[in-house]
Amino acid sequence: MSINSVQFQAGLSMAEFIARYGTEAKCYRALYQWRWPQGFRCPACTGRARSRFRRGTTVYYQCRACRHQTTLTAGTMFEGTKLPLRTWLLALHLLTATKTNLAALELMRHLGVNYKTAWRVKHKIMQAMAEREEPRRLNGFVQIDDAYLGGERNGGKRGRGAEGKQPFVIAVQTDARFAAPSLAVIEPVRSFDNVSLEDWIARRLAPGCETYTDGLACFRRLEDAGHAHTTLDTGGGRAATEAPGARWVNVLLGNVKRAINGTYHAIRQAKYARRYLAKAAYRFNRRFRLHEMLPRLATAMLRCKPCPEPVLRAASNFHG
Incomplete structure (x- = not known):
């Protein structure tokens, strides 16, 4: 039987994942590049010039044109998270690299978090997937x-x-x-x-x-x-x-x-x-390009609006 080239894609190995995203600094730089590939853009006025400062451990960016303050994760699906970014990226990798599904209980064990946290992480990621698939129309x-x-x-x-x-x-x-x-x-x-x-x-x-x-x-x-x-x-x-x-x-x-x-x-x-x-x-x-799955999904989450737990749990199966 011939080998199915789609099924046998190499994808992103765990060793490659650790090399690219194994530290918090690497994850931060990757998310910054995915959110602002052409450099910082103010979410209020799209201005480029900004200053940077810290409050505690959080880095803030202030637009020099309108003085709007934001963070890397503000206004995205990651907003308000207390988890390290490397935990989020590991979750994204596990949920896209496995051949079959990954239950929240198993995700909990891989991430080293409690079940409620694993459930929220998984459902926020699936919500981003659902929003990306929402406008799809089939042809032919x-x-x-x-x-x-x-x-x-x-x-x-x-x-x-x-x-x-x-x-x-x-x-x-x-x-x-x-x-x-x-x-x-x-x-x-x-x-x-x-x-x-x-x-x-x-x-x-x-x-x-x-x-x-x-x-x-x-x-x-x-x-x-x-x-x-x-x-x-x-x-x-x-x-x-x-x-x-x-x-x-x-x-x-x-x-x-x-x-x-x-x-x-x-x-x-x-x-x-x-x-x-x-x-x-x-x-x-997206099965033809497994190696791009993680950055594409992370970018989708950066483009999605925040979805706190009450919104996650008040889900509806139906459009509109």
Whole structure:
């Protein structure tokens, strides 16, 4: 069997990570370069000239034009953190370098922090991933499927619509009709009804896509939105996952579910499914350049607004 060049990328080794980001000073310089690649920019007036001073251990920058004061992490996802920057970068590395998911409990042990801290770090990172994936729209040939996270509760309804299950839509873009996948969108929906699918289609598909789905009735809204739509009669069993037009979306769906079920005993999919699914999409969409994953994600966190714990815990799975 031939070697898959994407799967066998070297990525960033732990030895390389320590050499690049092993001290607080190295982490600070790296974040400074990622936030202000062209040099300091005042967040209030975009001025370049600044002075620098310390209060305790914190370095402040004051704009000479408007006298606005800021820090390296102010106004970013890192704002207000009491953790060393090297702890944050190690978390970013672990969550992007592992082949499968990494639970907050395991992250806690790697970082040497308590569980609540590890949970906050992980969810802030996943929130940044979700925000980066929010505007993504697929083009061209798109395979789409419906799926659920979670299972039925004891004594409850079974099958579709069971209590405790979170419906989501998974879609894969291919560059040619049945070519290998290039990009994916994985997002929860309130239900598989016309209103939810119309909203999803408007936000997630560029005009003129050629789509492939199973026979779920709500997918007829694709035709109403002006997309070419092929309904696949795949039957059941393994043959359904191998059918042209459905293969890649089923491969990715299987990988996502195995990664989630194999790592977590349970997740609160009613609140946090959006982040877990966005994490899967974020990593999939950047899988060709693993060595760039850490700086790109750190830059995303620097561009995201602060997200304190009350906001993290008040999450919603749904857009808008």
